[in-house]
Amino acid sequence: MMASDKRLFSRFLIPGLVSGTLVLSACGAEPDDPADLVIRGGPILTMAGEEPEYVEAVAVDDGVIVYAGAESGLSDFVGSATEEKDLGGRTMLPGFVDPHGHVMVGGLQALSANLLAPPDGEVTDIADLIETLRAWAEENSEAVEAANVIVGFGYDNAQLAEVRHPTKEDLDQVSEDIPVLIVHQSGHLAALNSAALELTGIDASSENPAGGVIQRVSGSDEPNGVLEETAFFLAMGTVLQGVGPEGMAEFARAGAENWARFGYTTGQEGRSSPGTSEIMRQVADEGGFAIDVLTYPDVLIDRDYILANQSDEYVNRFRVAGAKLTIDGSPQGFTAWRDQPYYDPVGDYPEGYLGYAAATEEQVRDAIDWAYENGLQIITHANGEAASDLLISALGEAQEEYGAASPRPVLIHGQFLREDQVDAYRDLDVIPSLFPMHTFYWGDWHCDHTVGPELCQNISPTGWVRDRGMIFTTHHDAPVALPSSVRVLDATVTRRSRSGRVLGEDQRVDPYTALRAMTIWPAFQIFEEDRKGSIEVGKLGDFVILSDNPLEVDPNTLADLNIIETIKEGTTVWSEGN
Numbered sequence: 001m002m003a004s005d006k007r008l009f010s011r012f013l014i015p016g017l018v019s020g021t022l023v024l025s026a027c028g029a030e031p032d033d034p035a036d037l038v039i040r041g042g043p044i045l046t047m048a049g050e051e052p053e054y055v056e057a058v059a060v061d062d063g064v065i066v067y068a069g070a071e072s073g074l075s076d077f078v079g080s081a082t083e084e085k086d087l088g089g090r091t092m093l094p095g096f097v098d099p100h101g102h103v104m105v106g107g108l109q110a111l112s113a114n115l116l117a118p119p120d121g122e123v124t125d126i127a128d129l130i131e132t133l134r135a136w137a138e139e140n141s142e143a144v145e146a147a148n149v150i151v152g153f154g155y156d157n158a159q160l161a162e163v164r165h166p167t168k169e170d171l172d173q174v175s176e177d178i179p180v181l182i183v184h185q186s187g188h189l190a191a192l193n194s195a196a197l198e199l200t201g202i203d204a205s206s207e208n209p210a211g212g213v214i215q216r217v218s219g220s221d222e223p224n225g226v227l228e229e230t231a232f233f234l235a236m237g238t239v240l241q242g243v244g245p246e247g248m249a250e251f252a253r254a255g256a257e258n259w260a261r262f263g264y265t266t267g268q269e270g271r272s273s274p275g276t277s278e279i280m281r282q283v284a285d286e287g288g289f290a291i292d293v294l295t296y297p298d299v300l301i302d303r304d305y306i307l308a309n310q311s312d313e314y315v316n317r318f319r320v321a322g323a324k325l326t327i328d329g330s331p332q333g334f335t336a337w338r339d340q341p342y343y344d345p346v347g348d349y350p351e352g353y354l355g356y357a358a359a360t361e362e363q364v365r366d367a368i369d370w371a372y373e374n375g376l377q378i379i380t381h382a383n384g385e386a387a388s389d390l391l392i393s394a395l396g397e398a399q400e401e402y403g404a405a406s407p408r409p410v411l412i413h414g415q416f417l418r419e420d421q422v423d424a425y426r427d428l429d430v431i432p433s434l435f436p437m438h439t440f441y442w443g444d445w446h447c448d449h450t451v452g453p454e455l456c457q458n459i460s461p462t463g464w465v466r467d468r469g470m471i472f473t474t475h476h477d478a479p480v481a482l483p484s485s486v487r488v489l490d491a492t493v494t495r496r497s498r499s500g501r502v503l504g505e506d507q508r509v510d511p512y513t514a515l516r517a518m519t520i521w522p523a524f525q526i527f528e529e530d531r532k533g534s535i536e537v538g539k540l541g542d543f544v545i546l547s548d549n550p551l552e553v554d555p556n557t558l559a560d561l562n563i564i565e566t567i568k569e570g571t572t573v574w575s576e577g578n
Contacts, residue, residue: 030079030080031076031078034061034082035059035077035078035079036061036062036081036082037060037082037084037570038057038060038067038078038083038084038085039058039060039092040056040057040085041086041087041088042090042091043091043549044058044091044093045515045535045551046068046094047516047519047535048534052551055070055535056069056070057071058543059078061077061570062570063540063541063569064538064539064569065535065537065539065540065541066537068536090545090546090547090548091545091546091547091548091550092535092545092546093535093543093544093546094519094539094542095263095291095519095543095567095568096266096544097264097266097523097526097528098264098268098483099410099433099473099475099521100268100270100379100433100473100475101259101269101475101476101483102255102268102271102479103252103255103256103269103293104248104252104255104269104272104280105187105251105255106251106254106258106259106483107250107252107253107254107255107258108153109154109255110255110257111250111254112136112151112153113132113133113150113151113153114136114152114153115152115153115182116153116482117156117159117160121154123160124160125161126160126162126166129155129160129170129182130171130174133171133174136152137150137178146242147244147247148242149178149179149181149196150175150179150180150181151180151181151240152181152182153182155184155185157184158442158445163346165184165191165225165226166191167225168191168192168197168223169225170225171192171193174193175193177195179192179193179195179199181236181239181240183232183236184330185441185480185481186330187330187477187480188228188229188333189227189228189333191226191227192235192239196239197223197225200234200235200238202214202223202227202231202235203222204220204221204222204223206223209231209234210360211230211357211359212229212233212358213227213228213229214227215348228333229329229335229358230358245279248279249279249282249283252269252279252288253283255267256289256291257290259291259478260566260574261483261563261566261574262484262485262486262563263485263544263546263563265292265532265544265568266293266532266542267291267294267483268294268526269294270379271296271297271324272295272297273301273302277309280318281315284317284318285315287316290317290568290571290573291317291566291568292317292318292568293317293318294319294321294526296320296322296323296324297320298323299323299325299367299378300325300326300363303370306376307376310376322376322378323371323377324381325359325364325367325378325379326381327381327382327387327390327391328355328356328384329355329356330383331446331451332445334347334450335355335356336355336383336384336387336415337354337357337383338354338384338385339385339386340354340385341354342450342451343450343452343455344449345449345450354384354386355384357386357387361390364391364394365397368391368394372398372401372407377407377408377409377410378407378409378410379412380409380412382412383413384415384416385417385421388411388414388425392424392425392428395428396428404429408429408431408525409429410431410433410525411430411431411432411433412433412475413433413435414433414434414460415434415459415460416450416451416455417458417461419464422465422468423468425470426469426470431472431521431525432470432473433472433474433525434460434461434465434473434474435460435474435477436460436462436488436491436492437476437477437481437488437491439459439460439497439504440497441481441498443495443496443503444498447497447501447503457503457507458504462474462492463504463506463508471517473521473525474488474491474492474514475488476488485518485544485563486546486558486559487559489511489550489559490558490559492508492509492514493509493510493514493555494555494556494558495507495508511551515551519533540569541567542569543565544565544566544567545565546562547561
């Protein structure tokens with residue numbers, strides 16, 4: 001049954017059932033097939049229409065919504081064993097669907113030292129960072145000894161008082177013997193101490209790997225401890241080898257739990273390897289996921305694995321959904337691949353620096369062609385304009401070869417876009433999964449350093465996309481930031497930076513549109529719009545309960561909304577205070 005047919009069923013057939021329900025209720029009869037759960041007592045925003053629609057009550061049986069309508073129609077679904085939940089005036093929506101994040105690495109963030117700047121952490125300078133790492137290592141001494149590594153996540157050179165990356169000398173103050181690895185908030189760079197560099201074999205004779213950079217002490221070949229892109233990705237596996245498969249499994253479990261805390265009933269690991277994918281499958285088979293988790297293995301690692309494992313159906317709340325391609329890197333880290341020089345990059349960069357590609361043109365074209373040939377969805381990380389130029393060209397070639405009916409290709413991030421590129425993505429039926437949270441976390445940095453005061457107004461251009469009649473989705477890309485659904489919502493609507501300046505008033509969207517980009521549109525993006533993304537009869541009982549109605553509060557207070565409860569298929573998987 002199509003979603004539109006279900007809406008007709010809900011609106012026109014249900015009232016007839018309600019009339020019969022009233023008769024049964026008057027007789028005091030036990031319903032023949034009572035629901036497991038009914039919810040009422042507050043606004044229930046269905047997200048089913050072009051405009052906001054509310055129902056008074058919902059009934060869920062065997063994980064599926066069996067009723068959504070007037071409260072007077074509940075009596076046909078309430079029996080002696082039915083759980084009844086009163087919203088107490090709070091607002092319920094469909095559970096948030098993650099269009100792009102990293103559940104497994106998000107678990108690493110949740111379990112490592114928190115190096116985030118305010119408001120998500122307390123690190124404001126390198127002295128804070130060193131002390132935070134020392135305190136974490138002391139509190140987690142057994143884990144540090146077992147894994148032989150001290151790990152921190154979320155430092156941001158843009159928010160440190162020194163406005164630079166920590167060096168190996170800084171991190172040697174934490175430990176000279178135990179490897180120290182701290183991951184930049186972008187997830188595309190890291191800083192290592194001397195012991196970690198020695199473990200990886202990186203020294204003055206090491207060459208930059210393809211698609212990556214080993215930063216050097218100024219005027220020499222000596223590594224300063226900071227690794228970019230593939231240099232970081234290659235080193236991380238070596239430094240974290242002591243964590244082992246069980247440690248990685250714990251990352252996956254912790255990540256999924258954290259997603260549920262922020263109201264997500266579907267999470268994503270947006271770039272995996274066959275090994276990490278199988279670890280997630282093991283966690284799922286052991287019952288370790290309370291929410292659905294889907295993953296996109298890297299198309300440049302093992303295509304046979306993707307072909308053999310891709311599925312539209314979850315098994316124990318896990319599935320391989322398609323393939324992931326990464327063309328470039330991080331805009332705030334100056335590794336995104338641009339079509340013009342960075343405005344005022346902070347660091348040791350040559351004149352006219354454009355960033356760089358993380359994959360070759362041949363790799364990109366071949367990966368896109370392979371995905372289309374095999375009818376697989378491919379999601380592509382492209383931040384800079386040059387990366388999008390290459391992606392658009394490759395998609396155009398593939399569609400010319402295999403036809404325009406595409407498996408919903410997705411642009412991930414697309415932060416630096418020109419209007420002609422948005423036109424091209426529209427014509428290619430690409431779904432942009434944009435990153436408006438950047439307007440809050442790095443809006444000032446983009447205006448002052450990456451693209452300058454004019455182009456920064458169009459970071460993650462949701463307004464341009466809607467002007468062209470396109471849908472879009474919005475993500476947190478955790479662990480780049482906490483998987484905070486309300487921060488995503490706030491940034492999409494207000495586009496306020498940390499300093500309070502607004503980036504691109506004409507790129508703002510209204511709260512309902514912003515919520516669609518977190519519910520029904522990402523459900524469509526992952527081919528699950530028939531069972532997720534809205535509160536309708538026949539869909540899964542996936543809900544999030546908020547402290548207030550996001551359509552009624554002052555838009556400038558959206559980030560202050562609280563997640564009260566997350567419900568997956570009728571079962572509470574997270575609640576405030578527990």
